[in-house]
Amino acid sequence: MPRILYASDLHGSDTMFRKLVNAAIVYKADAIIVGGDITGKGIVPIVKKGQEYYMNLYGATYNASTQEELNELIKKASSVGFYPYVFDREEDVKTLDNEDTFNKLLLQLSIERLRSWIEYAESKLKDQKIEFYMMPGNDDPLEIDKTLNGSQIIVNHSDRVVDILNDEYQLLGNSNANITPWKCVRDIPEEELKEKLEKLMAQVRDFSRLLLNTHCPPYGTSLDLAPKLDKDLKPVVSGGGLAMEHVGCKSVREIIEKYQPLLGLHGHIHESRGAEKIGQTLILNPGSAYNEGVLMAALINIDKNKVKGYMFLKS
Known part of the structure; x- marks a missing residue:
């Protein structure tokens, strides 16, 4: 059956x-x-300020001071459908204000996520x-x-x-x-x-x-x-x-x-x-x-x- x-x-x-x-x-x-x-609907910036990284998700702010903690931020955003993107300079986040730049990055991240899913399915x-x-x-x-x-x-x-x-x-x-x-x-x-x-x-x-x-x-x-x-x-x-x-x-x-x-x-x-x-x-x-x-x-x-x-x- x-x-x-x-x-x-x-x-x-x-x-x-x-x-x-x-x-x-x-x-x-x-x-x-x-x-x-x-595919997901949005990009979540993870921004480096000093020696730490910060991310805002659903109104809450999360920070990371080690690579392991940064990986956890990336995982947290990815788990609920967002595409996290790391900016090493705070001023670079403003590039997402440009609609064309935002849409191109969103498409790139969407395709990358889909490729990772295909690889995961193939392995499992x-x-x-x-x-x-x-x-x-x-x-x-x-x-x-x-x-x-x-x-x-x-x-x-x-x-x-x-x-x-x-x-x-x-x-x-x-x-x-x-x-x-x-x-x-x-x-x-x-x-x-x-x-x-x-x-x-x-x-x-x-x-x-x-x-x-x-x-x-x-x-x-x-x-x-x-x-x-x-x-x-x-x-x-x-x-x-x-x-x-x-x-x-x-x-x-x-x-x-x-x-x-x-x-x-x-x-x-x-x-x-x-x-x-x-x-x-x-x-x-x-x-x-x-x-x-x-x-x-x-x-x-x-x-x-x-x-x-x-x-x-x-x-």
Whole structure:
């Protein structure tokens, strides 16, 4: 009975990625699937002042006076998805005020982190019979695809239908999302997304043995509820709490309703961990707590054209 370990929205968290790889070994998974948004969102300067280094993270200041302590600062920032960068002169931090300089460094560090993940996976899984599939998400820059495609162990399944689990099943991946307020590089209109998914569905042999992995969850479910934002992109408060609204993809829902794949694997909305059914299709969003260095994932057992059981993990 094949077992799948699924996670999404790692957002550069070193700790989350390493936990995922090791969890696959511990739980004897046959395949790891990662559903997008794999790069981090920011740079954390570590600045040398005198004989010490200082770092500000989530409003707290940390210092290091030895190389070992400096390594710990780097590890602390990396564990929650940031890219630490050491400046030996305080005045050099101001170079990050230039948007072009900042974006170039962010991309460089994103690619370096991804390369280190690939090397880690190759070292840990070289003697394991675990298939590994990982795709970008709407937040991820297009430039990372070349690095991901160069891996000998991780398969980029975005905009592809690939045979998995000894060719007994197929995995369809899509890294896009409908247009978000942030207008991310892989955001596209619903009509275009629907067209892409339909073309991919034409490559599927048996929908009852299809794992549909779209980064964006289907619209109007418990998996796509996110805080409602005002015109300034600030959360709307209503009745003493956050107002929530559905933000998923209508086209993804239409595809699931029409073709009824075995399983829908989704991410994108970190707050909406959950599971439900659309017709006969079980859909899952494991959620994400990357900014805490916490792995949130789903462990799923399948057998022929049935989902035999699943459990959510948090570690």
